[in-house]
Amino acid sequence: LSPAPTTRDKIIKKGAELIHLKGYNATGLHEILESSGVPKGSFYFYFKSKEDFGIEIIDYFSSLIGGFFTRYLGDKSVPPLRRLERLMEFYESLFNKSGYTLGCPIGNLSLELADINGRFRERINTAVETMLSHIMNCLDEAKRDGSLPPNLEISDTARFIFHGLQGAILHMKVAKSLEPLTTFKRYMLDYLNVGPLHKPRKN
Protein backbone atom coordinates (compact mmCIF):
# COMPACT_ATOMS: atom_id res chain seq x y z
CA LEU A 1 0.00 0.00 0.00
CA SER A 2 1.45 3.36 -0.96
CA PRO A 3 0.67 6.59 0.92
CA ALA A 4 -1.75 9.10 -0.59
CA PRO A 5 0.23 11.12 -3.16
CA THR A 6 -1.19 14.43 -1.93
CA THR A 7 0.65 14.33 1.42
CA ARG A 8 3.92 13.43 -0.25
CA ASP A 9 3.43 16.22 -2.82
CA LYS A 10 2.60 18.68 -0.04
CA ILE A 11 5.90 17.86 1.71
CA ILE A 12 7.85 18.31 -1.54
CA LYS A 13 6.15 21.61 -2.36
CA LYS A 14 6.69 23.06 1.12
CA GLY A 15 10.22 21.64 1.27
CA ALA A 16 10.99 23.24 -2.10
CA GLU A 17 9.74 26.63 -0.84
CA LEU A 18 11.90 26.51 2.28
CA ILE A 19 14.97 25.19 0.42
CA HIS A 20 14.56 27.87 -2.27
CA LEU A 21 14.71 30.52 0.44
CA LYS A 22 17.28 29.10 2.88
CA GLY A 23 19.18 26.39 1.04
CA TYR A 24 19.27 22.63 1.53
CA ASN A 25 21.55 22.41 4.56
CA ALA A 26 19.84 25.19 6.52
CA THR A 27 16.38 23.62 6.10
CA GLY A 28 15.50 21.03 8.73
CA LEU A 29 13.14 18.12 8.09
CA HIS A 30 11.32 19.05 11.29
CA GLU A 31 10.61 22.53 9.87
CA ILE A 32 9.36 21.15 6.54
CA LEU A 33 6.97 18.75 8.22
CA GLU A 34 5.74 21.34 10.69
CA SER A 35 4.94 23.89 7.98
CA SER A 36 3.30 21.24 5.77
CA GLY A 37 1.03 20.25 8.67
CA VAL A 38 2.31 16.68 8.47
CA PRO A 39 2.85 14.83 11.78
CA LYS A 40 6.44 14.97 12.98
CA GLY A 41 8.34 11.76 12.60
CA SER A 42 6.40 10.65 9.54
CA PHE A 43 9.06 11.86 7.09
CA TYR A 44 10.63 8.43 6.67
CA PHE A 45 7.24 7.02 5.80
CA TYR A 46 7.38 9.13 2.63
CA PHE A 47 11.13 9.32 1.86
CA LYS A 48 13.98 6.88 2.43
CA SER A 49 16.40 9.62 3.54
CA LYS A 50 16.97 13.38 3.46
CA GLU A 51 19.20 12.70 0.44
CA ASP A 52 16.40 10.94 -1.46
CA PHE A 53 14.15 13.85 -0.57
CA GLY A 54 16.82 16.25 -1.91
CA ILE A 55 16.81 14.39 -5.24
CA GLU A 56 13.03 14.83 -5.47
CA ILE A 57 13.42 18.54 -4.71
CA ILE A 58 16.00 18.96 -7.49
CA ASP A 59 13.63 17.21 -9.93
CA TYR A 60 10.75 19.39 -8.74
CA PHE A 61 12.76 22.59 -9.41
CA SER A 62 14.00 21.27 -12.73
CA SER A 63 10.48 20.59 -13.94
CA LEU A 64 9.27 23.99 -12.66
CA ILE A 65 12.01 25.80 -14.62
CA GLY A 66 11.48 23.49 -17.60
CA GLY A 67 7.90 24.75 -17.63
CA PHE A 68 9.00 28.41 -17.76
CA PHE A 69 11.57 27.71 -20.45
CA THR A 70 9.05 25.77 -22.56
CA ARG A 71 6.42 28.52 -22.17
CA TYR A 72 8.76 31.31 -23.31
CA LEU A 73 11.47 29.72 -25.47
CA GLY A 74 9.14 27.19 -27.11
CA ASP A 75 6.47 29.72 -28.10
CA LYS A 76 6.43 29.34 -31.90
CA SER A 77 4.12 32.38 -32.28
CA VAL A 78 7.04 34.67 -31.32
CA PRO A 79 10.37 35.19 -33.20
CA PRO A 80 13.18 33.23 -31.47
CA LEU A 81 15.33 36.17 -30.29
CA ARG A 82 12.24 37.91 -28.93
CA ARG A 83 11.49 34.71 -26.98
CA LEU A 84 14.82 35.06 -25.16
CA GLU A 85 13.92 38.66 -24.38
CA ARG A 86 10.50 37.56 -23.08
CA LEU A 87 12.12 34.95 -20.81
CA MET A 88 14.28 37.72 -19.35
CA GLU A 89 11.23 39.96 -18.90
CA PHE A 90 9.52 37.10 -17.09
CA TYR A 91 12.49 36.81 -14.71
CA GLU A 92 12.48 40.57 -14.14
CA SER A 93 8.79 40.49 -13.20
CA LEU A 94 9.23 37.40 -11.02
CA PHE A 95 12.11 38.92 -9.06
CA ASN A 96 10.45 42.31 -8.81
CA LYS A 97 7.64 40.53 -6.99
CA SER A 98 9.98 38.54 -4.73
CA GLY A 99 11.94 41.67 -3.73
CA TYR A 100 15.06 40.34 -5.51
CA THR A 101 15.16 37.26 -3.31
CA LEU A 102 15.17 33.48 -3.94
CA GLY A 103 16.89 33.49 -7.34
CA CYS A 104 17.28 30.37 -9.48
CA PRO A 105 16.89 27.29 -7.26
CA ILE A 106 19.07 25.22 -9.58
CA GLY A 107 21.79 27.91 -9.42
CA ASN A 108 21.52 28.03 -5.63
CA LEU A 109 21.78 24.26 -5.24
CA SER A 110 24.65 24.15 -7.78
CA LEU A 111 26.89 26.24 -5.57
CA GLU A 112 25.69 24.71 -2.32
CA LEU A 113 25.76 21.02 -3.19
CA ALA A 114 27.90 20.30 -6.27
CA ASP A 115 31.05 19.60 -4.27
CA ILE A 116 29.60 17.77 -1.32
CA ASN A 117 27.29 15.15 -2.82
CA GLY A 118 27.89 13.31 -6.10
CA ARG A 119 24.27 12.19 -6.54
CA PHE A 120 23.03 15.75 -6.13
CA ARG A 121 25.70 17.05 -8.49
CA GLU A 122 24.71 14.64 -11.27
CA ARG A 123 21.04 15.46 -10.90
CA ILE A 124 21.69 19.22 -10.89
CA ASN A 125 23.94 18.80 -13.93
CA THR A 126 21.05 17.10 -15.74
CA ALA A 127 18.81 20.04 -14.82
CA VAL A 128 21.42 22.48 -16.18
CA GLU A 129 21.75 20.45 -19.39
CA THR A 130 17.97 20.64 -19.82
CA MET A 131 18.02 24.44 -19.43
CA LEU A 132 20.87 24.63 -21.96
CA SER A 133 18.89 22.44 -24.42
CA HIS A 134 15.95 24.82 -24.30
CA ILE A 135 18.24 27.77 -25.06
CA MET A 136 20.04 25.83 -27.82
CA ASN A 137 16.76 24.91 -29.53
CA CYS A 138 15.70 28.54 -29.51
CA LEU A 139 19.05 29.69 -30.93
CA ASP A 140 18.82 26.97 -33.57
CA GLU A 141 15.45 28.33 -34.69
CA ALA A 142 16.95 31.83 -34.84
CA LYS A 143 19.70 30.45 -37.03
CA ARG A 144 17.22 28.74 -39.34
CA ASP A 145 15.05 31.85 -39.74
CA GLY A 146 18.13 33.94 -40.52
CA SER A 147 18.16 36.13 -37.40
CA LEU A 148 21.46 34.54 -36.34
CA PRO A 149 24.34 33.66 -38.71
CA PRO A 150 24.52 30.08 -40.06
CA ASN A 151 28.00 29.45 -38.60
CA LEU A 152 26.83 30.21 -35.04
CA GLU A 153 28.23 27.87 -32.38
CA ILE A 154 24.92 27.16 -30.72
CA SER A 155 26.23 25.18 -27.77
CA ASP A 156 28.80 27.83 -26.76
CA THR A 157 26.33 30.68 -27.22
CA ALA A 158 23.74 28.93 -25.05
CA ARG A 159 26.42 28.53 -22.35
CA PHE A 160 27.30 32.22 -22.61
CA ILE A 161 23.63 33.13 -22.07
CA PHE A 162 23.16 30.64 -19.23
CA HIS A 163 26.32 31.87 -17.45
CA GLY A 164 25.33 35.52 -17.77
CA LEU A 165 21.83 34.81 -16.50
CA GLN A 166 23.04 32.84 -13.46
CA GLY A 167 25.67 35.47 -12.64
CA ALA A 168 23.14 38.30 -13.00
CA ILE A 169 20.69 36.53 -10.67
CA LEU A 170 23.49 35.99 -8.14
CA HIS A 171 24.38 39.69 -8.31
CA MET A 172 20.70 40.69 -8.02
CA LYS A 173 20.34 38.73 -4.78
CA VAL A 174 23.34 40.48 -3.25
CA ALA A 175 22.64 43.98 -4.62
CA LYS A 176 18.89 43.66 -3.88
CA SER A 177 18.19 45.44 -7.15
CA LEU A 178 16.89 44.49 -10.59
CA GLU A 179 19.69 46.38 -12.28
CA PRO A 180 22.03 43.39 -12.81
CA LEU A 181 19.28 41.45 -14.64
CA THR A 182 18.33 44.46 -16.76
CA THR A 183 21.96 45.08 -17.68
CA PHE A 184 22.40 41.44 -18.60
CA LYS A 185 19.27 41.44 -20.77
CA ARG A 186 20.46 44.48 -22.73
CA TYR A 187 23.96 43.05 -23.21
CA MET A 188 22.65 39.65 -24.28
CA LEU A 189 20.34 41.20 -26.87
CA ASP A 190 23.06 43.52 -28.16
CA TYR A 191 25.38 40.56 -28.42
CA LEU A 192 22.90 38.45 -30.39
CA ASN A 193 21.78 41.34 -32.59
CA VAL A 194 25.01 43.13 -33.48
CA GLY A 195 27.69 41.11 -31.72
CA PRO A 196 30.79 39.20 -32.84
CA LEU A 197 28.57 36.39 -34.09
CA HIS A 198 27.92 38.57 -37.09
CA LYS A 199 31.57 39.28 -37.74
CA PRO A 200 34.46 37.00 -38.66
CA ARG A 201 36.74 35.97 -35.77
CA LYS A 202 40.00 37.90 -35.51
CA ASN A 203 42.17 34.84 -36.07
Add this chain to the structure above:
Amino acid sequence: LSPAPTTRDKIIKKGAELIHLKGYNATGLHEILESSGVPKGSFYFYFKSKEDFGIEIIDYFSSLIGGFFTRYLGDKSVPPLRRLERLMEFYESLFNKSGYTLGCPIGNLSLELADINGRFRERINTAVETMLSHIMNCLDEAKRDGSLPPNLEISDTARFIFHGLQGAILHMKVAKSLEPLTTFKRYMLDYLNVGPLHKPRKN
Protein backbone atom coordinates in the same frame (compact mmCIF):
# COMPACT_ATOMS: atom_id res chain seq x y z
CA LEU B 1 44.62 41.60 27.33
CA SER B 2 43.86 40.42 23.83
CA PRO B 3 44.52 36.84 22.70
CA ALA B 4 47.53 36.12 20.51
CA PRO B 5 46.53 37.04 16.92
CA THR B 6 47.95 33.83 15.50
CA THR B 7 45.30 31.61 17.10
CA ARG B 8 42.49 33.87 15.92
CA ASP B 9 44.01 33.95 12.42
CA LYS B 10 44.36 30.16 12.46
CA ILE B 11 40.64 29.78 13.22
CA ILE B 12 39.71 32.20 10.43
CA LYS B 13 41.97 30.47 7.90
CA LYS B 14 40.70 26.99 8.75
CA GLY B 15 37.10 28.24 8.92
CA ALA B 16 37.48 29.85 5.50
CA GLU B 17 38.78 26.57 4.05
CA LEU B 18 35.86 24.57 5.40
CA ILE B 19 33.26 27.20 4.45
CA HIS B 20 34.73 27.46 0.95
CA LEU B 21 34.19 23.72 0.52
CA LYS B 22 30.91 23.14 2.35
CA GLY B 23 29.22 26.50 2.79
CA TYR B 24 28.54 28.56 5.91
CA ASN B 25 25.53 26.70 7.28
CA ALA B 26 26.98 23.23 6.80
CA THR B 27 30.18 24.11 8.67
CA GLY B 28 30.01 23.67 12.43
CA LEU B 29 32.05 25.73 14.89
CA HIS B 30 33.05 22.50 16.59
CA GLU B 31 34.54 21.23 13.31
CA ILE B 32 36.47 24.46 12.69
CA LEU B 33 37.99 24.43 16.16
CA GLU B 34 38.83 20.76 16.01
CA SER B 35 40.62 21.05 12.67
CA SER B 36 42.47 24.21 13.80
CA GLY B 37 43.72 22.37 16.87
CA VAL B 38 42.10 24.96 19.13
CA PRO B 39 40.47 23.72 22.36
CA LYS B 40 36.75 23.16 22.01
CA GLY B 41 34.61 25.76 23.70
CA SER B 42 37.15 28.54 23.22
CA PHE B 43 35.43 29.97 20.12
CA TYR B 44 33.61 32.71 22.04
CA PHE B 45 36.89 33.82 23.49
CA TYR B 46 37.88 34.88 19.97
CA PHE B 47 34.53 35.82 18.36
CA LYS B 48 31.34 37.31 19.77
CA SER B 49 29.07 35.03 17.71
CA LYS B 50 29.05 32.75 14.67
CA GLU B 51 27.64 35.75 12.77
CA ASP B 52 30.59 37.95 13.73
CA PHE B 53 32.87 35.13 12.67
CA GLY B 54 30.99 34.95 9.33
CA ILE B 55 31.66 38.65 8.76
CA GLU B 56 35.37 38.06 9.32
CA ILE B 57 35.28 35.15 6.86
CA ILE B 58 33.62 37.32 4.18
CA ASP B 59 36.31 39.98 4.68
CA TYR B 60 39.01 37.31 4.52
CA PHE B 61 37.69 36.01 1.18
CA SER B 62 37.24 39.53 -0.15
CA SER B 63 40.83 40.43 0.59
CA LEU B 64 42.07 37.13 -0.89
CA ILE B 65 40.22 37.79 -4.16
CA GLY B 66 41.23 41.46 -4.04
CA GLY B 67 44.82 40.21 -4.04
CA PHE B 68 44.28 38.09 -7.17
CA PHE B 69 42.47 40.91 -8.95
CA THR B 70 45.20 43.41 -8.05
CA ARG B 71 47.93 41.02 -9.18
CA TYR B 72 46.37 40.39 -12.60
CA LEU B 73 44.17 43.39 -13.41
CA GLY B 74 46.49 45.95 -11.86
CA ASP B 75 49.63 44.74 -13.64
CA LYS B 76 50.66 47.84 -15.60
CA SER B 77 53.35 45.89 -17.51
CA VAL B 78 50.60 44.07 -19.45
CA PRO B 79 48.01 45.59 -21.87
CA PRO B 80 44.61 45.90 -20.11
CA LEU B 81 42.62 43.39 -22.21
CA ARG B 82 45.43 40.87 -21.88
CA ARG B 83 45.21 41.33 -18.10
CA LEU B 84 41.59 40.16 -18.18
CA GLU B 85 42.69 37.14 -20.19
CA ARG B 86 45.46 36.42 -17.68
CA LEU B 87 42.97 36.60 -14.78
CA MET B 88 40.86 34.00 -16.58
CA GLU B 89 43.94 31.83 -17.20
CA PHE B 90 44.72 32.06 -13.49
CA TYR B 91 41.21 30.84 -12.66
CA GLU B 92 41.56 28.00 -15.17
CA SER B 93 44.79 26.87 -13.56
CA LEU B 94 43.39 27.26 -10.02
CA PHE B 95 40.30 25.17 -10.79
CA ASN B 96 42.25 22.59 -12.76
CA LYS B 97 44.22 22.01 -9.57
CA SER B 98 41.12 21.86 -7.36
CA GLY B 99 39.38 19.36 -9.66
CA TYR B 100 36.70 21.96 -10.55
CA THR B 101 35.63 22.29 -6.93
CA LEU B 102 35.30 25.19 -4.48
CA GLY B 103 34.58 27.96 -6.96
CA CYS B 104 34.39 31.64 -5.98
CA PRO B 105 33.78 31.90 -2.22
CA ILE B 106 32.05 35.26 -2.63
CA GLY B 107 29.75 33.76 -5.30
CA ASN B 108 29.00 30.78 -3.06
CA LEU B 109 28.18 32.94 -0.05
CA SER B 110 26.10 35.30 -2.25
CA LEU B 111 23.64 32.57 -3.12
CA GLU B 112 23.71 30.95 0.30
CA LEU B 113 23.41 33.99 2.55
CA ALA B 114 22.10 37.05 0.68
CA ASP B 115 18.45 36.39 1.56
CA ILE B 116 18.81 35.15 5.10
CA ASN B 117 21.09 37.67 6.80
CA GLY B 118 21.17 41.40 6.07
CA ARG B 119 24.59 42.00 7.64
CA PHE B 120 26.13 39.24 5.52
CA ARG B 121 24.39 40.52 2.41
CA GLU B 122 25.77 44.05 2.84
CA ARG B 123 29.27 42.77 3.44
CA ILE B 124 29.13 40.44 0.43
CA ASN B 125 27.76 43.29 -1.68
CA THR B 126 30.79 45.38 -0.69
CA ALA B 127 33.05 42.51 -1.76
CA VAL B 128 31.24 42.30 -5.12
CA GLU B 129 31.53 46.07 -5.58
CA THR B 130 35.27 45.78 -4.95
CA MET B 131 35.61 43.06 -7.61
CA LEU B 132 33.60 45.23 -10.03
CA SER B 133 35.87 48.23 -9.31
CA HIS B 134 38.95 46.23 -10.23
CA ILE B 135 37.35 45.21 -13.54
CA MET B 136 36.14 48.78 -14.21
CA ASN B 137 39.61 50.23 -13.62
CA CYS B 138 41.07 47.74 -16.07
CA LEU B 139 38.41 48.52 -18.70
CA ASP B 140 39.01 52.22 -18.15
CA GLU B 141 42.69 51.77 -18.92
CA ALA B 142 41.75 49.82 -22.07
CA LYS B 143 39.55 52.73 -23.08
CA ARG B 144 42.32 55.25 -22.49
CA ASP B 145 44.90 53.28 -24.49
CA GLY B 146 42.42 52.94 -27.37
CA SER B 147 41.83 49.17 -27.18
CA LEU B 148 38.18 49.82 -26.23
CA PRO B 149 36.00 52.54 -27.76
CA PRO B 150 35.72 55.88 -25.92
CA ASN B 151 31.92 55.62 -25.52
CA LEU B 152 32.17 52.31 -23.65
CA GLU B 153 29.82 51.98 -20.66
CA ILE B 154 32.43 50.74 -18.25
CA SER B 155 30.14 49.96 -15.36
CA ASP B 156 27.75 47.82 -17.46
CA THR B 157 30.60 46.03 -19.21
CA ALA B 158 32.24 45.18 -15.89
CA ARG B 159 28.92 43.73 -14.72
CA PHE B 160 28.62 41.69 -17.88
CA ILE B 161 32.09 40.21 -17.27
CA PHE B 162 31.44 39.60 -13.57
CA HIS B 163 28.11 37.87 -14.29
CA GLY B 164 29.61 35.64 -16.98
CA LEU B 165 32.51 34.69 -14.74
CA GLN B 166 30.28 33.81 -11.77
CA GLY B 167 27.90 31.82 -13.97
CA ALA B 168 30.76 29.98 -15.65
CA ILE B 169 32.25 29.03 -12.27
CA LEU B 170 28.82 27.82 -11.10
CA HIS B 171 28.48 25.69 -14.24
CA MET B 172 32.04 24.36 -13.84
CA LYS B 173 31.27 23.12 -10.32
CA VAL B 174 28.22 21.23 -11.55
CA ALA B 175 29.71 19.93 -14.81
CA LYS B 176 33.05 19.10 -13.12
CA SER B 177 34.82 20.33 -16.22
CA LEU B 178 36.88 23.39 -17.21
CA GLU B 179 34.90 23.79 -20.41
CA PRO B 180 32.42 26.42 -19.07
CA LEU B 181 35.29 28.69 -17.96
CA THR B 182 37.16 28.25 -21.24
CA THR B 183 34.02 29.02 -23.25
CA PHE B 184 33.39 32.10 -21.15
CA LYS B 185 36.96 33.34 -21.59
CA ARG B 186 36.74 33.02 -25.39
CA TYR B 187 33.36 34.77 -25.54
CA MET B 188 34.46 37.57 -23.25
CA LEU B 189 37.57 38.25 -25.32
CA ASP B 190 35.61 38.08 -28.60
CA TYR B 191 33.09 40.48 -27.13
CA LEU B 192 35.72 42.99 -26.05
CA ASN B 193 37.76 42.65 -29.24
CA VAL B 194 35.15 42.57 -32.00
CA GLY B 195 31.85 42.91 -30.16
CA PRO B 196 28.97 45.39 -30.24
CA LEU B 197 31.05 47.85 -28.25
CA HIS B 198 32.80 48.64 -31.51
CA LYS B 199 29.60 49.19 -33.46
CA PRO B 200 26.85 51.76 -33.05
CA ARG B 201 23.78 50.55 -31.13
CA LYS B 202 20.84 49.54 -33.31
CA ASN B 203 18.51 52.20 -31.90
